[in-house]
Amino acid sequence: MTVTEDRPARREIGNARKRKEDQRLITGRTKWTDNIQLTGMLHLAMVRSPFAHAKITHIDTSEAKAATNVVTVITGADVAEEQGGLPTAWAITTDQKTPVHPSIAVDRVAFAGEIVAVVVARSAAEARDAAELVDVDYEELPAVLDLKEAATDSALTHPDLGTNKSAFWQFDSANAGTGSAVDEAIAEARESGVVIEREYRQQRLIPAFMEPRSFVADPTGEQLTLWSSTQIPHIVRFFLAVVLGIPESKIRVIAPDVGGGFGGKLQFTPEEIITVLAARRTGKPCKYTETRSESLMSGHHGRDQWQKLTLAAKSDGTVTGLKVDLMADLGAYAGVVGGGVPILGAFMFNAIYKFPAYQFNCTNYYTNKTWVDAYRGAGRPEATFAIERMMTELADELGVDQLEIREKNWIKHEEFPFTSVCGLEYDSGNYEEATAKAKEMFGYDELLAEQRRRRESKDPVQLGIGVSTFTEMCGLAPSRVLGSLNYGAGGWEHAAVRMLPTGKVEVVTGVSPHGQGHETAWSQIIADRLGVPFEDVEVLHGDTQISHKGMDTYGSRSLVVGGEAVVKAADKVIEKARPIAAHLLEASVDDLEFKEGRFGVKGTDKGMGIAEVALASFTAHNLPDGVEPGLDSDATFDPSTFSFPHGTHLCAVEIDTETGGVKMRKYVAVDDVGNIVNPLIVAGQVHGGLVQGIAQALWEEAVYDDAGTLVSASFVDYLVPTAADTISFDTDHTTSPATSNSLGTKGVGEAGAIASTPAVVNAVVDALRPFGVKDVRMPCTPERIWKAIHDRGAGGDEPTENAAMPHFDEADVADRTDGASA
């Protein structure tokens, strides 16, 4: 038998490995929070307000308390002293108005779905049954349900605040010294150039993660343990300590496997506090798992902005300035990121372009609707949508190609590093290469020719071509920058590498995966760095007793920030091992080289593997003087700047002008996310992100009726797409490594969701240009498109009734007692 010995060492980074975590996640044979069963555990059911805004005049819990196996019923009044208020980490201005946010409403509810009482019972079914018996009297108050009406203060979301306005935040390039004055640029363009003015609506979305939120609190033992289906176990631990006054050292938070988040689990929630309060009051472990309806109604929503935009350009298409006026709906309360979400987009409206003047104005308002916070992209999709729609409108106004107008204004490859009009330094990028590649894959010129043919023949099926040349800022975040923005925490990340005596490696990471594949990617990084087999690496996360510090997972930060911490910790392990290896090899430290997991003495065949050093370090029988046993190391990485992924996305849609139906024809995404650790994971992130962004363009919207009830309160009416609704995407990459971390990675978690929405809407509008249509409001429903074509509402008005389909509508099904049921 011949064994080929001279095969090249296989690098793990860049290898499209199937994910380690897939088998347990896909089959569900793992620990989700709701799987956890503890001895004597009690179950919670919430009583929620059906009213958007109301005084609580009376709560009668007597019947519920008397129900079978009910242990207690807790109202806001019962815990008013101890429950504190839910925190926001980001007051965007020092004078921001922030309402008190009790976990259980005490005397007033501010949105439909707010918790007014909690039933604690021996089983979940008994808790649910008893919740129906809690009798709450409300006195309805005028509700604020429309963002523009909120601005008039004609009714107040929180009467005590005296206004619905939370805060006003501005960035002005002239004031910041990073550019010129935008009003002058606009005035000049009105004289001798082009001014494009538009108002766009970012509809309200629901994160719609797969696993509903679930919490288990165990008060027995010295430490209180909270299992939470959260993205942010470390931040939850900190907030629990602050809000409830429990010493942080007495709290352990565990995020076991978590079934998705998309920002929706980047929150410290009433339900978490309530589960802990119930556990402390009863002295028993308590569990709460929300229903899907509760998830859609009370988990925080995303987006919800009005965007007023003024773009000034010379008549040759050179943009001279951009002015942005945002109204952002925070819903009833300011969440953890809350008012800061629009600010995360503040520096991205200028995107990949060299605008000399820029001004961003944002006013946040409260309304009596579900609170709004981070959702995949958080601020950046909104910004990207606005500017990419505007650049296409500019091209249309000037009668030039959509890509041409962009190229005229974008940062040239040779101009990197480039300091933007917001003062951010873009380290790397190649918009020309990404665009050229995308055009070729797309068949751009052929599709344009087909579009011309269809237009000329008045084909009932029209073709639209949409463009989005996006960038985003990732790797949240340099702590100093967060400090300058008045954010309440830093943006560093922590990692530890533990060498076990058997040669296995444990990597402890401060980020908290909920589907991303960190276990696989981190294993690949360590396998390359320490020269150990991929299979020998175990990645530990999400338990504050194991991963004792971290900033968790959101904002495409895990690899860019957390991955770099892993690299630094691994390098420290090597440096700790080096003197021990030198001692055992009887060589000078300087004569050792570490390669592919082995310390070798230069010029000899002498050497030893890192596992051997780990064992020697463990036994400690023969260590150099003054060297401590153990190779374990930890490191913290605080990025000096953001990373800037970019890409060119091209989308072709066919519009059936008879029905308004949209059919996607082709979608090409060429993304530059820097160096890629695992192409399969990156592909998954891109595909998933695309679908989510396309869903904003075409399908999803959280709609309320005039009473403030969420109409799209089930998946019957909140249309989350499936694989059947999308096409096979053509994806590829260019590679401009980030210079801000040694791996050269930029982050990919949000790219698809950020880039795709404007590409699709641009395509829809492009198809409708022959009908004089300049905009269709999202989601671009067939009805809106059809009405835009036939000039009945121009696609921008609200043409639809705020009514759900009747399948699960209470009024329609309440008395269905006749006949069989399907």
Next chain:
Amino acid sequence: MIPAQFEYVAPTTVEEALTALAEGGEDAKVLAGGQSLLPVLRMRLNVPSVVVDLGRIDSLRGVRDDGDAIVVGAMTTHSDVFHDPLVREHAAVLTEAIEQLADPQVRHRGTFGGALAHADPAGDLGAPVLALGATFTIAGQGGTRTVEADDFFEDLFTTAVQEGELLTEIRIPKYTGWGGHYEKFVRVAHQWPIVAVAAAVKVDGGTITEARVGLTNMGSTPLRARSVEQALAGQPATDEAVRAAAASAAEGTNPPSDLNGDADYRRHLATVLTRRAVLAAAGA
């Protein structure tokens, strides 16, 4: 989500089921495939005292040939009806409709009779069954009776099946050699139709000799587009002729307005989809 408590019985014969329903009175609910009932129970929109599960009554399953008609047992799953060669041969529009019904999970659990008895106005089976002039067999304590399709659907979620009765089988005349098509308009695949049109068409030498057209979600019940049917008879199977006939598709309808579209938009859709359904059924 957890339903309120209910009694559960699983009879093995129709007679036992009828007895259980009689004992349960007006608070009894019938469980067929459960695809609509279970969500309603879980949301506590309905709180029955007893649920009578028909899942163990074998006599209610299957499709059989009965001379000039095919007979579908009420508890036959959508998937089984879809794969049935008799249905495909003699009632092609049904096969087409079921192919697009909800998603594979629903098609494997949901039942033909359950969906019809549930009578969701956006359900996919009502329009084709109505268009084909099916006859419904309903069993009660006093014996069985039959109801014609025109009289079966009474209102939103309401049929001729009375309290204490069971829909046992659906008899569909054979339309051998007819073309059938179900044209369904949705925003996402798993959605209930915004509007859909079922068309069965007999074409002889390029002429439509007879047509049957049913509309989904154009009112509180499935509707027959009789004026379209009449206009089509004797017309050539051409785009022009069918377009003219389909223009009256929304006549007499009262479609709903909801997040997916208002009534006017639905009326417009009905004409477009009717034209497409008829042309496809005619193989034109």
